[in-house]
Amino acid sequence: MASVTLSSLHLQYPSGAVGLEDIDLTVGHGEFVALVGASGSGKTTLLRTVAGFLSPTSGTVRLGDRVVAGDGVFVPAESRHLGMVFQQHAVWPHMNVARNVEYPLRRARVGRAERTERVERMLELVGLGGYAKRDPATLSGGQRQRVALARALVAEPSVLLLDEALSALDEPLRDRLRLELQSLTRSLGLTVLHVTHDRDEALALADRVVVLDGGRIQQIGTPPELVSEPASAAVARFLSDATVVAGTRTATGFRADGFPVDVPAALLSGAATGDVEVAILPEDVDLVAPGPAADGVAASAGPGAESAVVVSSLYGRSGNDVILDWGGLTLRSRTADHRPVVGERVGVSIRRALVFPSAGAAVPSAAPAAGARV
Amino acid sequence: MRRDGADAVRLVLWLIIAALVLVPLVAIVVLAAGDNRFGLLLEGDVLEAGINSIVSALASGLGAVLLGTAFALLLERTDLRGRRALRLIALSPLLVPPFVGAIAWIGVAGPVSPVNRAWSDAFGSPLWSIYGGDGVIFLLIVHSYPIAMLIVTAALRRIPTDLEQAARISGASATGALATVTLPLLRPAMLSSFVLVSVGNLADFGIPSIVGTPEQYVTLSTLVYRYIQSGTVDDPLSVVATVGVVLLVLAILGLVADTVLGRRRWELDASTTPPARLRLGRARPLVGTLTWLVVSALTVLPLLALVSQSLLPAPGVPLTAENVSLDNFSRVLSSPIVTEGAANSLMLAVLAGLICGIVGLAIGTVTTRTRARDNAALSAVALFPQAIPGLVIAVAWLVIAPHIGLFNTPWLILCAYVTSFLALVVQSVAAPLRSIPLVAEEAARISGATRLRALFDISWRLALPAALSGAVLVALTAVRELTLSVLLLSPGSQTLGVAIFNLQQAGAYNAASTLSLLVTVVGLVGLGLAGRSTR
Numbered sequence: 001m002a003s004v005t006l007s008s009l010h011l012q013y014p015s016g017a018v019g020l021e022d023i024d025l026t027v028g029h030g031e032f033v034a035l036v037g038a039s040g041s042g043k044t045t046l047l048r049t050v051a052g053f054l055s056p057t058s059g060t061v062r063l064g065d066r067v068v069a070g071d072g073v074f075v076p077a078e079s080r081h082l083g084m085v086f087q088q089h090a091v092w093p094h095m096n097v098a099r100n101v102e103y104p105l106r107r108a109r110v111g112r113a114e115r116t117e118r119v120e121r122m123l124e125l126v127g128l129g130g131y132a133k134r135d136p137a138t139l140s141g142g143q144r145q146r147v148a149l150a151r152a153l154v155a156e157p158s159v160l161l162l163d164e165a166l167s168a169l170d171e172p173l174r175d176r177l178r179l180e181l182q183s184l185t186r187s188l189g190l191t192v193l194h195v196t197h198d199r200d201e202a203l204a205l206a207d208r209v210v211v212l213d214g215g216r217i218q219q220i221g222t223p224p225e226l227v228s229e230p231a232s233a234a235v236a237r238f239l240s241d242a243t244v245v246a247g248t249r250t251a252t253g254f255r256a257d258g259f260p261v262d263v264p265a266a267l268l269s270g271a272a273t274g275d276v277e278v279a280i281l282p283e284d285v286d287l288v289a290p291g292p293a294a295d296g297v298a299a300s301a302g303p304g305a306e307s308a309v310v311v312s313s314l315y316g317r318s319g320n321d322v323i324l325d326w327g328g329l330t331l332r333s334r335t336a337d338h339r340p341v342v343g344e345r346v347g348v349s350i351r352r353a354l355v356f357p358s359a360g361a362a363v364p365s366a367a368p369a370a371g372a373r374v
Numbered sequence: 375m376r377r378d379g380a381d382a383v384r385l386v387l388w389l390i391i392a393a394l395v396l397v398p399l400v401a402i403v404v405l406a407a408g409d410n411r412f413g414l415l416l417e418g419d420v421l422e423a424g425i426n427s428i429v430s431a432l433a434s435g436l437g438a439v440l441l442g443t444a445f446a447l448l449l450e451r452t453d454l455r456g457r458r459a460l461r462l463i464a465l466s467p468l469l470v471p472p473f474v475g476a477i478a479w480i481g482v483a484g485p486v487s488p489v490n491r492a493w494s495d496a497f498g499s500p501l502w503s504i505y506g507g508d509g510v511i512f513l514l515i516v517h518s519y520p521i522a523m524l525i526v527t528a529a530l531r532r533i534p535t536d537l538e539q540a541a542r543i544s545g546a547s548a549t550g551a552l553a554t555v556t557l558p559l560l561r562p563a564m565l566s567s568f569v570l571v572s573v574g575n576l577a578d579f580g581i582p583s584i585v586g587t588p589e590q591y592v593t594l595s596t597l598v599y600r601y602i603q604s605g606t607v608d609d610p611l612s613v614v615a616t617v618g619v620v621l622l623v624l625a626i627l628g629l630v631a632d633t634v635l636g637r638r639r640w641e642l643d644a645s646t647t648p649p650a651r652l653r654l655g656r657a658r659p660l661v662g663t664l665t666w667l668v669v670s671a672l673t674v675l676p677l678l679a680l681v682s683q684s685l686l687p688a689p690g691v692p693l694t695a696e697n698v699s700l701d702n703f704s705r706v707l708s709s710p711i712v713t714e715g716a717a718n719s720l721m722l723a724v725l726a727g728l729i730c731g732i733v734g735l736a737i738g739t740v741t742t743r744t745r746a747r748d749n750a751a752l753s754a755v756a757l758f759p760q761a762i763p764g765l766v767i768a769v770a771w772l773v774i775a776p777h778i779g780l781f782n783t784p785w786l787i788l789c790a791y792v793t794s795f796l797a798l799v800v801q802s803v804a805a806p807l808r809s810i811p812l813v814a815e816e817a818a819r820i821s822g823a824t825r826l827r828a829l830f831d832i833s834w835r836l837a838l839p840a841a842l843s844g845a846v847l848v849a850l851t852a853v854r855e856l857t858l859s860v861l862l863l864s865p866g867s868q869t870l871g872v873a874i875f876n877l878q879q880a881g882a883y884n885a886a887s888t889l890s891l892l893v894t895v896v897g898l899v900g901l902g903l904a905g906r907s908t909r
Contacts, residue, residue, distance in 0.1 A: 051816075
């Protein structure tokens with residue numbers, strides 16, 4: 001049974017700005033779904049609409065079988081039986097840890113004995129056993145976020161909403177909480193909607209990732225699908241830092257407009273022809289010995305011969321991040337074997353390019369269908 | 375979304391604010407416009423009083439900002455000794471009602487004060503008498519520089535030290551960085567405190583009536599008092615309403631100026647590094663001594679004068695062992711006028727504190743902890759009375775008193791107190807709440823609380839300590855209040871402030887000083903206790 005069903009959801013703010021457009025999404029029971037996108041993409045708007053802090057202009061929100069928004073119905077946030085963790089943790093400073101965590105149970109009129117017992121169990125679960133009487137001001141940022149998590153889970157919500165829940169934490173701690181969050185939600189079988197601007201976090205945690213832009217869903221898919229088969233050049237650029245170039249596709253291959261990029265037909269994947277865009281993933285760019293061609297002259301010998309200048313070269317654990325100036329085009333490469341120095345002249349070899357219809361015309365309509373799974 | 379309990383609370387708050395602020399102010403404007411006696415403003419008495427008011431307000435605003443900024447810089451950004459103690463002492467005039475300060479300063483620089491008498495004996499004429507226009511301006515400065523100092527100090531603390539350090543690394547000396555970076559960044563705060571102080575001093579009553587009137591230095595507030603007390607003009611209420619509207623317009627102009635000037639404000643990052651202090655080096659003992667001397671002369675000296683006056687039987691009697699007695703205390707404390715005034719003031723102050731505390735808590739939380747389009751308007755109307763002279767509020771309530779059946783009752787004073795002091799609670803509630811993100815309430819909603827319940831469990835509980843200290847502040851301000859009660863008091867009735875004022879006017883200077891001393895000491899102790907209990 002699906003936990004959250006959004007159908008043809010539209011949301012327009014009173015100012016006229018569009019928050020959400022034509023959102024269709026089904027989250028299965030026990031599924032962990034991450035919402036990613038740049039700021040202003042609508043990911044937080046979507047989460048707050050599910051939470052009940054925003055009311056959609058049209059379309060419906062269903063939790064289980066129950067319509068909570070749409071069809072003339074609007075169930076306020078307090079009656080939706082959800083749990084939520086906020087970026088700024090929102091632990092109430094005027095209550096101690098136990099009072100914070102038991103608040104949802106008090107609202108649900110759970111008896112005192114059961115409350116105490118459930119709060120203790122929950123604090124134990126998030127690693128805060130024995131902290132019940134502590135004042136939140138004496139806790140560290142990570143501990144406060146655990147209190148917030150305990151408070152969100154104590155009433156056994158139907159869905160857990162995470163609004164940038166880990167983003168305010170510093171790196172090593174964030175990593176640890178990420179691991180704990182995964183084991184906790186999996187062992188409890190929770191349905192989770194997780195909003196984040198951190199692409200790697202979304203890919204690492206989620207069963208499925210929803211990419212949003214301009215209030216629309218650009219792609220829904222499992223992490224491997226999104227990385228290897230992005231639905232549009234924009235998704236490839238957002239998720240994988242792909243280099244996007246416009247040009248023409250003919251029977252022989254792809255030729256870029258204004259840049260020395262030539263990709264033979266055999267290395268192209270994707271069906272679009274004519275005016276197209278290609279996305280070149282950093283992993284598909286190899287650095288080779290520089291060819292003989294002079295600067296700025298497009299070589300006809302095919303990939304491997306063109307030479308580019310290294311603009312920056314950053315060390316990375318899983319490969320060096322190299323930015324190249326390739327006859328005016330800024331190209332990104334991730335390569336493990338060789339770390340060039342800035343200013344070095346290198347040859348470029350492209351292993352694969354993803355072809356998409358030219359942006360603007362076809363992308364929005366093509367995107368939502370791809371990879372959508374119900 | 376559906377209407378619920380939270381919307382009902384909002385509606386009730388709007389009704390209360392309309393009754394407390396909008397109705398009286400509209401009434402005064404309607405009366406003044408209907409009778410149209412604006413021509414009167416250009417006649418001799420009113421014109422002269424108006425010029426005196428504006429000149430004394432602007433001059434005292436300038437003086438207060440200069441003095442306040444100097445103290446703020448010395449105490450925040452130099453390595454002067456005893457900065458913490460100096461800051462507390464320098465802020466103390468804020469805790470003394472202006473009319474009490476005026477009575478105290480008469481003991482220091484009145485015509486028969488020890489200093490002036492000694493000077494007359496030696497050189498034939500007094501050194502400087504506080505009576506007259508210059509004395510009024512001086513006293514207004516003494517009682518308003520702490521406000522400027524507070525505002526400038528707050529602004530100074532917000533300026534990241536990095537900005538000064540960047541100037542130093544670029545080659546500026548310590549004083550050069552102060553002059554080219556710090557002072558220009560303080561300009562908005564200085565302008566804003568200038569406007570605030572000037573508008574506040576525009577219609578102060580206590581100071582000009584006590585040290586201005588003996589030299590025929592009349593300001594709009596003392597003129598209004600004279601018109602209301604003695605029927606020297608026909609239809610005094612309409613004349614007074616006209617003056618009130620003029621003051622109201624000036625106050626609004628001040629607000630507009632402050633908003634326009636405030637628009638050019640810089641976004642400053644929070645600073646984590648401790649401020650670098652300017653080393654005074656060899657000048658440190660000299661600067662330190664001078665600062666201590668000036669600060670004590672402005673604050674401790676008048677209190678000492680108040681003490682000596684209350685121990686002596688009459689002004690001009692030398693302070694010797696055989697002249698000193700506690701007779702003034704026993705006489706003042708057994709006087710029925712004083713006990714009646716104290717009882718009335720206490721009752722009015724407690725009620726005002728209670729009402730302001732509850733209404734202010736509700737308004738402060740609703741406007742900061744909910745998302746609604748009328749929040750800004752609600753809070754602006756509630757805070758507005760703070761920006762207008764108390765005199766205008768008194769006259770406004772005087773205008774509508776007969777229509778609501780409160781004429782000649784103490785409840786009229788209570789209404790005026792609540793209108794004037796509500797802003798104190800709203801501000802003290804709203805300021806700390808603004809820094810807490812709104813998700814605190816949303817977390818409660820998600821946990822199953824309705825909007826009203828979240829307002830109650832989270833917002834109000836969070837704000838309760840601030841509302842409590844705000845309410846105590848209201849009560850302590852009201853118990854020593856003069857301007858509102860002197861204009862609204864029914865004949866034969868008393869408040870503490872009016873009792874002191876009348877003793878002073880009747881020539882019982884030493885009795886007035888004694889009562890002033892008692893009120894000041896009790897007030898300081900009360901504020902100290904309130905400050906401690908909320909910490």
